[in-house]
Amino acid sequence: MKLTFLGTSAGKPTKERNVSALALEFDQDNKWYLFDCGEGTQRQIMQSRLSTGKLDTIFITHMHGDHSYGLPGLLSTKKLDVALNPITVYGPQGIKKFLECALDVSEKHLKYTLNIIEYKPQEEFAFDKFSLKILPLIHSKESVAFYIKENDISNKLDEKKLRQIGLKPSPLYGELKRRKSIIFNGKELNPKKFMLETIKGRTLIIAGDNSEPDILGKNLQNLDLLVHECTFTQEVYDNLSEKFLHTTAKDLGKTAQKWSVKNLIANHINPRYNKNSSLGIEMIYEEIKNNYNGEFFIANDFDVYYLNRDKSINKSRQF
DSSP, rough: OEEEEEEBSSSOOOOOOSSSSEEEEEETTTEEEEEEETTHHHHHHHHHSOOOGGEEEEESSSOHHHTTTHHHHHHHHHHHHHOOOOEEEEEEETHHHHHHHHHTTOOOSSSEEEEEEETTTTTTOOOOOOEEEEEEESSSSSOOOEEEEOOOOOOOOOHHHHHHOOOOOSSHHHHTTTTTTTEOOOOOOGGGBBOOBOOOOOOOEEEOOOOGGGGGGGGGOOEEEEEEEBOOOOHHTOOSSSSOOOOHHHHHHHHHTTTTTTTTEEEETTTSSTTTSSSOOHHHHHHHHTOOOOOOOOOTTTTEEETTSSSEEEEOOOO
């Protein structure tokens, strides 16, 4: 399971970071999924190894511009790329009106099928490789997290065992995978005796803007990976003249520790934390570290993370 961060800034793009967008890919799949689509996301995709032609579905956590303003441009670029495969956009109430208005006013005729689905909190959806549940969050605008459960793999044959009795790969393998008994060399073979143990699917939550990570509650218990905003350090937040409904590094670390989250990736970093400021990204890192003992990262644009079957994480960069 591969995650590519296309934008990791909060509120507005900076010289170091674009606004929110995250690509998710599953093993042995020929398509990918986009979570949030802030302004400029289409250009971020162009600078990555991803292609609009293989983009299958877009999920929007909420209707703030840094999470959704890139949609009209991306959908239009998809047409110009002659990537005319259908695409589905899942978003909160209002996303249908937003997209239809933008496309109508600009007289953009996509020439491909665009499906727009407005989800509701607690609603669940099933896809080829995974299931997804909508979890409500706390923010100034209705915002959600997506709980993703990869499908279990329960049809893997013990090929070594089959070869030991002389049965090489053939259409009979397909029958066994479908849990049907077969006759081989005059003997009936029970599929149960030649199946490997079920491989449990990985779990992750991709969260939108949220002031209280603990609202995710038991959905976090032993979660394989949490991707969550981390807009401020606690000291900076406490001294803001105007408070915003966002998470601090301290609260994020404490919540991940409380629920034994296995891995954590923080993103949606406030622009004040940058290379040219007295407020560096290391301040966020240290605050999480002081409150969470698990494996964690602070995402940068174009960082790529692979969540392995053993629930460990490998990190690399596009370039």
